[in-house]
Amino acid sequence: xxxxxALLWLLLAAPLLARDLAEIRASGTLKVGVNPNFPPMSSYxxxxxxxxxxxxxxxxxxxRLGVKVELVPTEAASRVPFLVSGRIDLSxxxxxxxxxxxxxxxxxxxxxxxxxxxxxxxxVSAARWQxxxxxxxxxxxxxxxxxxxxxxxxxxxxxRLLVDGNADTIRAIAQGRADxxxxxxxxxxxxxxxYPDVRWRVLPDPIFTxxxxxxxxxxxxxxxxxxxxxxxxxxxxxTVNRLWQAAYGAAxxxxxxxxxxxxxxxxxxxxxxxxxxxxxxxxxYLAGGALISLQIALVAFAxxxxxxxxxxxxxxxxxxWAARTAGFYVGAITNTPALVQIFLLYYALPEVGIMLPxxxxxxxxxxxxxxxxxxxxxxxxxxxxxxxxxxxxDVLGLSRLDKLRHVMLPHIVATVYRPLANFFIVLxxxxxxxxxxxxxxxxxxxxxxxxANLRTIExxxxxxxxxxxxxxxxxALLALAGRQLFRVRA
Amino acid sequence: MNGAAEFFTTDTAAFxxxxxxxxxxxxxxxxxxxxxxxxxxxxxRRTRQPLLAPARLLAGLYVETFRRLPFLVILILVLxxxxxxxxxxxLLGIATIAVTLAATAYLAEIIRAGxxxxxxxxxxxxxxxxxxxxxxxxxxxxxxxxxxxLPPAAAFMVMFVKxxxxxxxxxxxxxxxxxxxxVNKGFSPTLGFGAxxxxxxxxxxxxxxxxxHLEKKLVAPRHR
Numbered sequence: 001x002x003x004x005x006a007l008l009w010l011l012l013a014a015p016l017l018a019r020d021l022a023e024i025r026a027s028g029t030l031k032v033g034v035n036p037n038f039p040p041m042s043s044y045x046x047x048x049x050x051x052x053x054x055x056x057x058x059x060x061x062x063x064r065l066g067v068k069v070e071l072v073p074t075e076a077a078s079r080v081p082f083l084v085s086g087r088i089d090l091s092x093x094x095x096x097x098x099x100x101x102x103x104x105x106x107x108x109x110x111x112x113x114x115x116x117x118x119x120x121x122x123x124v125s126a127a128r129w130q131x132x133x134x135x136x137x138x139x140x141x142x143x144x145x146x147x148x149x150x151x152x153x154x155x156x157x158x159x160r161l162l163v164d165g166n167a168d169t170i171r172a173i174a175q176g177r178a179d180x181x182x183x184x185x186x187x188x189x190x191x192x193x194x195y196p197d198v199r200w201r202v203l204p205d206p207i208f209t210x211x212x213x214x215x216x217x218x219x220x221x222x223x224x225x226x227x228x229x230x231x232x233x234x235x236x237x238x239t240v241n242r243l244w245q246a247a248y249g250a251a252x253x254x255x256x257x258x259x260x261x262x263x264x265x266x267x268x269x270x271x272x273x274x275x276x277x278x279x280x281x282x283x284x285y286l287a288g289g290a291l292i293s294l295q296i297a298l299v300a301f302a303x304x305x306x307x308x309x310x311x312x313x314x315x316x317x318x319x320x321w322a323a324r325t326a327g328f329y330v331g332a333i334t335n336t337p338a339l340v341q342i343f344l345l346y347y348a349l350p351e352v353g354i355m356l357p358x359x360x361x362x363x364x365x366x367x368x369x370x371x372x373x374x375x376x377x378x379x380x381x382x383x384x385x386x387x388x389x390x391x392x393x394d395v396l397g398l399s400r401l402d403k404l405r406h407v408m409l410p411h412i413v414a415t416v417y418r419p420l421a422n423f424f425i426v427l428x429x430x431x432x433x434x435x436x437x438x439x440x441x442x443x444x445x446x447x448x449x450x451x452a453n454l455r456t457i458e459x460x461x462x463x464x465x466x467x468x469x470x471x472x473x474x475x476a477l478l479a480l481a482g483r484q485l486f487r488v489r490a
Numbered sequence: 491m492n493g494a495a496e497f498f499t500t501d502t503a504a505f506x507x508x509x510x511x512x513x514x515x516x517x518x519x520x521x522x523x524x525x526x527x528x529x530x531x532x533x534x535r536r537t538r539q540p541l542l543a544p545a546r547l548l549a550g551l552y553v554e555t556f557r558r559l560p561f562l563v564i565l566i567l568v569l570x571x572x573x574x575x576x577x578x579x580x581l582l583g584i585a586t587i588a589v590t591l592a593a594t595a596y597l598a599e600i601i602r603a604g605x606x607x608x609x610x611x612x613x614x615x616x617x618x619x620x621x622x623x624x625x626x627x628x629x630x631x632x633x634x635x636x637x638x639x640l641p642p643a644a645a646f647m648v649m650f651v652k653x654x655x656x657x658x659x660x661x662x663x664x665x666x667x668x669x670x671x672x673v674n675k676g677f678s679p680t681l682g683f684g685a686x687x688x689x690x691x692x693x694x695x696x697x698x699x700x701x702x703h704l705e706k707k708l709v710a711p712r713h714r
Contacts, residue, residue, distance in 0.1 A: 337655035348679035483525035
C-alpha cells in the first residue's frame with residue numbers, strides 16, 4: 001500500500017527543474033531566451049552577435065541582478081517549454097501575457113505593450129479607427145495573420161487586400177493600393193521609413209492593447225520578485241523607453257504606465273482589486289459570442305437528433321449488422337471525451353487530406369457526440385411504449401399512422417422530452433470547447449478579451465453569468481414549449 | 491514524423507500511465523469530495539428551520555449556478571482565483587478543486603432527488619415517534635435513499651472521467667494533454683489521439699458497466 005502511494009506520489013509530483021534565484025546567483029550566469037529572428041527585438045547583427053531591444057533589456061537585467069547574461073536563441077514555440085524544463089531562466093521575445101501561458105509559466109510586470117492600431121496616411125480622413133468602417137476604404141493585412149479575423153468583426157465594411165510579408169503591407173499603402181493597416185503598430189511602423197515622401201500617421205486610441213512580460217518558470221517567487229523590482233526601476237528611470245527608442249527609432253505607441261505595474265504587482269500577492277469596467281465595455285462583443293455558442297449547440301442538437309434516431313431504430317429494429325454497428329458507435333462515443341474526439345477530427349483528418357476549419361470540426365464533433373447520447377435517450381423513449389398497448393391498438397384496428405400518432409408518440413415524447421431538454425443545455429455548455437479550436441464563441445471571446453485586459457476573473461465571472469442567463473432562458477423556453485405543444489412537464 | 495515502432499515503447503507507456511493516473515486522481519478525489527459536500531448541500535436544502543433560510547438560499551444558488559457553467563469556464567475561474575491566494579498550488583490541485591466544485595453541484599442534485607424519493611409521511615411519522623433529526627436520517631431516510639442515490643452518482647463519476655479532459659487546457663498532463671504532447675513530439679495524430687481514446691474507453695466502459703450493474707441491483711426490484 002505504501003509502495004503504491006509512493007508510486008502515485010512520483011507520478012503526481014512535478015519535477016522541479018527550473019533554477020531558483022540562489023542557484024542563479026551561485027552560478028553567476030542568467031540564461032535568457034531571445035528570438036534570433038525578430039528584428040528589432042533581437043537578431044544576429046554583424047559578426048553573428050545578437051542585438052536589439054530584448055538583448056539590451058537582458059543585459060540591463062543581468063547588470064541589475066549582479067550576474068552575467070547568457071543569451072539562448074529560442075524560437076517562439078519553444079519559449080514556454082524551455083522555461084518549464086529550466087533550459088532558460090527568463091524568456092523575452094514579445095511574450096504576450098495570456099491566460100493559456102499563465103497556466104504554464106509566471107510573468108513579470110509588463111515590459112512593453114503590443115498594441116493593435118491603425119497606420120495610415122493623410123490621404124484618409126479619419127480621426128479614430130471606428131471611422132474606417134466604410135465601403136470606400138481598403139485595409140491591407142498579412143495572409144494568415146490572427147488580426148485578419150478580428151478585423152472582420154470590428155471593421156466589416158472596408159475591402160481587404162491580403163499580402164504576404166510585413167514590408168508588403170506598408171508598400172501597398174505607400175503605392176495607394178490600400179488605405180490603412182490595422183496591426184501591431186510598433187512592429188510595422190519601422191517600414192514607413194522606406195517611404196519618406198508619404199505623410200504617415202498613426203491614429204490615436206489603439207483598438208486593443210496586450211502586454212508582454214518576461215516569462216519565468218512557475219512558482220519561482222524570489223526570481224520573479226527580483227526581476228519585477230529591476231523592471232519597475234527600469235520603467236521609472238526611463239531605461240525601457242530609452243532602449244525601445246534606440247531599437248525602434250520611435251517611442252512605444254502605448255507606454256507601460258504606473259497602472260500596469262500596479263495591476264501586475266497587486267495580482268501577484270493577495271491584494272487583488274476588482275475592475276469591472278474593461279469587461280462591461282466588451283459586453284456586446286461577448287453577447288455576439290453567445291449567439292455563436294447557441295448556433296453551435298442548435299446545429300449539434302438538430303443533426304445529432306437525426307443520427308441518434310437512426311442509431312436508436314437500428315439498435316431496436318434493424319438487422320443484426322446494423323444493430324451491432326449502431327451499438328459500437330454509441331459505445332465508442334459515450335465512453336470517450338468529446339474533446340479528444342474533436343482533437344481527432346481537427347488534427348488527424350488533415351493526414352488524409354481533409355482540413356476542417358475549427359468551427360466545422362467542433363460542430364461535426366459535437367454532432368457525432370450528441371448522436372451517441374441522443375441515441376440512448378431516444379431508444380429509452382421508443383422502449384417506453386408497452387407491447388400491450390400496441391396490441392390493443394391492433395385490436396382496435398388503428399392504421400399505422402394513427403398508432404404512431406396516438407399510441408406511440410405520446411409515450412415517447414413524455415419519456416424523452418425532459419432528457420432531451422437537459423441534453424440541449426449540456427450542449428450549450430459543451431460548445432465552450434470550441435474556444436480551444438480558435439472559434440470565437442462566448443468562451444473564445446472571453447479568452448480574447450482577458451488576454452488584452454488581464455482582468456481574467458472579472459471577464460470570466462461575467463462570461464459565466466451570460467452562460468447562466470443563456471441556459472436559464474433556454475430551459476424556460478423549453479419548459480414552456482413542452483407544456484404548450486406536448487403537454488409535458490419539463 | 492515518428493512511426494508506430496517508436497510509439498509502442500516502455501517510455502510512451504509509462505508517460506501515458508502517469509497521465510491516466512492524473513485523470514483518475516482528479517476524478518476520484520474531486521467526485522469523492524463533491525459527494526460529501528453535495529450531501530451537505532442537499533441536507534441544508536431539506537431543512538425547515540426559518541433561521542436557516544439564508545443557508546438554504548445559498549445552497550440552492552450554488553447548485554443552480556454551477557450546473558449552468560461550462561466546466562471550462564469553472565477551470566479558468568478557479569485557476570485565476572486560486573493563483574491570487576495560493577500561487578504555489580500545482581495545476582493538478584487546481585483542476586481537482588474545479589472538479590470538486592462542479593461535482594458538488596451535480597451530486598447535490600442527485601442526492602436531493604434520492605432523499606426526496608423517501609415518502610414524506612415516513613419522515614413525519616419518525617418525527618412523531620420522537621426520533622432526532624440525525625436518527626431520522628440514519629434509520630429512516632438514508633437506508634431507503636441510498637439505492638436511489640448511488641446508481642446515478644456512480645454514473646456521474648464515470649461521466650466525469652471524460653470531462654476532466656478539459657483540464658488539458660490548464661496544462662495538467664492528464665490523458666488528453668498527454669495525447670497532444672505525443673502528437674507535438676511528432677507522432678501521427680491518429681496514433682496519438684487514437685491511443686488516448688482507447689485508454690479512455692478502457693477505463694470508462696467497465697466502470698460504466700459496473701454502474702449499470704449497480705443500478706440493476708439496487709433499483710430494479712422496486713419496480714417489478
